[in-house]
Amino acid sequence: RPGQNHHPAGPSTPPSSPPTQSLSIQRQLYERDFPLYKQPVEVGHFSLDSERRFFNDARQLRYYVEPEKSCPNFDLRDGYRGRFVKRDDRVKEKLDHILRWILANRSKLQSKDTAASSSPCALGVDIVTWRGHLTKLLTTPYETREGWLLAVTRMGGTLYISEVETEAARRDRENRTERHEEMMYWGYKFEQYTCADDAQSLPDPGGVVNTNEAFCTVVQTRLAEHRLLFSGEVDCRDKDPKAPSPPANYIEMKTSLEISTPKQRSNFHRFKLLKWWAQSFLPGVPRIVAGFRDHDGVVVSVETYHISKISQLIKNETNCWKPTVCMNFCCEFLSFVKSVVTEDDPRVVHLFSWDPHRDVTYSIHRDSQYSFLPDWYVREMTS
Numbered sequence: 001r002p003g004q005n006h007h008p009a010g011p012s013t014p015p016s017s018p019p020t021q022s023l024s025i026q027r028q029l030y031e032r033d034f035p036l037y038k039q040p041v042e043v044g045h046f047s048l049d050s051e052r053r054f055f056n057d058a059r060q061l062r063y064y065v066e067p068e069k070s071c072p073n074f075d076l077r078d079g080y081r082g083r084f085v086k087r088d089d090r091v092k093e094k095l096d097h098i099l100r101w102i103l104a105n106r107s108k109l110q111s112k113d114t115a116a117s118s119s120p121c122a123l124g125v126d127i128v129t130w131r132g133h134l135t136k137l138l139t140t141p142y143e144t145r146e147g148w149l150l151a152v153t154r155m156g157g158t159l160y161i162s163e164v165e166t167e168a169a170r171r172d173r174e175n176r177t178e179r180h181e182e183m184m185y186w187g188y189k190f191e192q193y194t195c196a197d198d199a200q201s202l203p204d205p206g207g208v209v210n211t212n213e214a215f216c217t218v219v220q221t222r223l224a225e226h227r228l229l230f231s232g233e234v235d236c237r238d239k240d241p242k243a244p245s246p247p248a249n250y251i252e253m254k255t256s257l258e259i260s261t262p263k264q265r266s267n268f269h270r271f272k273l274l275k276w277w278a279q280s281f282l283p284g285v286p287r288i289v290a291g292f293r294d295h296d297g298v299v300v301s302v303e304t305y306h307i308s309k310i311s312q313l314i315k316n317e318t319n320c321w322k323p324t325v326c327m328n329f330c331c332e333f334l335s336f337v338k339s340v341v342t343e344d345d346p347r348v349v350h351l352f353s354w355d356p357h358r359d360v361t362y363s364i365h366r367d368s369q370y371s372f373l374p375d376w377y378v379r380e381m382t383s
């Protein structure tokens with residue numbers, strides 16, 4: 001075995017040896033016991049309004065209203081031309097909203113185990129990132145199409161992980177077809193048909209869909225030895241006041257093409273359920289409500305998926321994904337990052353790069369275009 005490759009199951013290396021240069025993504029390396037993943041705890045939340053302004057509260061949280069009929073006939077194309085305000089996805093917000101939340105809630109974070117720790121770490125967490133970035137890590141062992149770039153900076157002992165758009169993703173974004181643009185709207189429109197602004201009211205399908213608006217949960221958890229703090233967008237909550245406390249009352253909304261053949265069912269299990277599972281499992285969101293639509297964007301059925309039952313649902317599929325591989329790979333990647341990114345400096349970025357069928361590699365950048373921790377955050381955290 002080449003000594004340059006980071007081997008997850010290999011013998012432990014002495015602490016003084018230099019970090020390895022790459023991380024293998026071969027699935028069989030990660031087929032072992034499911035790692036410890038602590039029940040995620042919501043430590044806070046925030047909202048982004050119709051102009052993408054940050055609020056340290058739950059004003060954008062919506063309430064799920066179960067459709068009247070199992071075949072609701074929601075027309076997802078309605079309003080695309082006249083009642084749609086689309087977020088400008090050329091603007092890269094990086095971790096800014098999470099950092100704003102951290103500054104506003106620092107007191108809630110400095111935890112007890114930090115005080116006892118021999119190497120005090122300012123925030124009491126090892127990793128700060130978006131949930132969506134972790135989802136990409138979880139699905140990497142099974143991804144054959146899209147690579148990723150993740151920028152990592154260590155400051156005050158905490159590793160901040162922020163995605164960088166790949167060249168391929170930028171090309172895809174700039175060359176979307178009109179049909180694709182419209183289909184991206186359908187998911188948001190489905191949310192509008194099923195979500196109300198408060199527990200007493202009904203959804204308003206006649207209103208404007210504005211994708212600047214968001215409610216995000218901030219959760220803390222631990223994956224093996226990695227203490228994680230991440231945020232993810234939450235579509236809505238259970239409106240029953242007796243529902244369990246967050247994140248157990250949250251619901252993820254999805255749309256998908258209706259399933260009409262065994263091949264489609266198998267593909268749904270093997271590819272789509274992997275992404276759905278990874279995204280909701282991470283923050284402890286227990287349920288997904290899926291609207292199955294036809295080619296014209298009409299929802300023909302609605303189904304609920306319980307995250308805890310998805311692994312059972314896929315068990316009969318040949319060549320299927322395994323939750324343990326996803327979690328072990330993510331855990332190993334975070335260990336790899338910790339071993340590589342030792343310099344504690346907000347101006348230094350280690351750019352981790354992965355392309356399908358390749359190992360994970362990295363490059364180092366000082367005072368470059370990749371630096372992503374804003375001055376207002378660095379100043380506040382180091383003063």
Ligand code: 0WD
Binds near residue numbers: 087135164231
């Ligand atoms: O600037 C960036 N590179 C990114 C910013 C990348 C990823 C996310 N974000 C931020 C935004 O501030 C957004 O409010 O992500 C927030 C959502 O983060 P997340 O929950 O970690 O992302 P993810 O799990 O990938 O997506 C959750 C939902 C999506 O729902 P579906 O059902 O399609 O998975 O957030 C929406 C989308 O509705 N979404 C985004 N919203 C704004 N900017 C983005 C995005 N880049 N990606 C997904």
Ligand code: CA
Binds near residue numbers: 187235
């Ligand atoms: Ca959704």
